[in-house]
Amino acid sequence: MGKVYERIDGRLRAFIEEQKIFFTATAPLAGDGTVNLSPKGLTGSFAVLDELTVAYLDFAGSNAETIAHLRENGRITLMWCAFTGPPNIVRVHGRGEPVFRDDPRFPGLLERFPDIDVAAHGLRAIVVVTAELIRDTCGFAVPFMDYREDRTLHGDRFRRETDDTLGAYFEKKEHVASSIDGLPGLPLPLPPGTTRS
Numbered sequence: 130m131g132k133v134y135e136r137i138d139g140r141l142r143a144f145i146e147e148q149k150i151f152f153t154a155t156a157p158l159a160g161d162g163t164v165n166l167s168p169k170g171l172t173g174s175f176a177v178l179d180e181l182t183v184a185y186l187d188f189a190g191s192n193a194e195t196i197a198h199l200r201e202n203g204r205i206t207l208m209w210c211a212f213t214g215p216p217n218i219v220r221v222h223g224r225g226e227p228v229f230r231d232d233p234r235f236p237g238l239l240e241r242f243p244d245i246d247v248a249a250h251g252l253r254a255i256v257v258v259t260a261e262l263i264r265d266t267c268g269f270a271v272p273f274m275d276y277r278e279d280r281t282l283h284g285d286r287f288r289r290e291t292d293d294t295l296g297a298y299f300e301k302k303e304h305v306a307s308s309i310d311g312l313p314g315l316p317l318p319l320p321p322g323t324t325r326s
Contacts (some may be wrong), residue, residue: 134263136180137178137221140182141263145219146177149276151185153256154197155205155225163309165194172279173245181260183207186242187227189251189287189295193315196254197308199225205258213275216268223261227254231320251287251295252322253315290323 134141145151149170156164170176174186186198199205205225211217228234230252238255239247290298296319299305306317 131266133266134265134276137177137183137260137263138180141216141219141265144211145183145209146175146210150209151175152208153185153195153205154208155195156194157198157308157310157312158202163194165198167195168248168265169238170279171245171250171283177240178241182257183221183260184238184241184255184257186245186247186250186252187254187256187300188283189253189290191302192304193306194251194304194308195256196227197310197312197314199227199256200314201312205256207258207261210271211268212271212273214316216271218266218268219263220265221258221260221263223258224226225258226255227256229254229316229320230322246284248322249284249288251290251298253299253319292319295319 137145139150149172151169153167153169154165156162169185171186171188174188176184178184195205203224203226205223207221209219226237235255238257287295299315299317299319305315307314
């Protein structure tokens with residue numbers, strides 16, 4: 130049987146932080162809008178900020194559906210599955226906000242991710258999620274899978290970009306400045322990057 134939790138702490142927090150991949154789901158308000166589901170990985174790109182708040186780094190990519198949906202309505206669900214050990218699925222349903230590179234909160238949030246080279250991945254935003262409902266389910270049908278290592282392809286691709294070339298890359302992509310459904314996505318031109326202090 131599934132259980133509802135009041136906060137992200139103890140064993141629940143440990144489970145979330147141990148997973149190598151999680152998924153985000155968002156959707157526009159329009160009934161015929163495109164639902165988006167994205168896998169998120171890269172060691173060090175997720176953080177539990179407090180008992181009701183989590184955050185993850187939003188890196189360069191060829192679209193910005195999650196950002197667009199969050200800008201429109203803020204609804205998001207995060208999901209983690211146990212691919213090793215006892216079966217479990219954890220979902221955090223909540224409200225999300227993309228914090229962009231020119232936001233005064235950005236440098237402080239970035240300090241919560243000390244174990245990843247953000248310059249290597251074309252960091253666009255930090256997505257902050259406030260939990261409204263935290264629950265788990267059995268996960269009995271989730272297969273066993275072994276983690277080997279993070280892929281290096283993303284870093285290999287975006288490590289060579291400067292702020293200017295990264296901005297130009299985003300400008301050329303059809304669904305970065307606006308979503309598939311025409312919602313505002315990543316604000317362009319891209320603000321300068323922020324380095325750690």
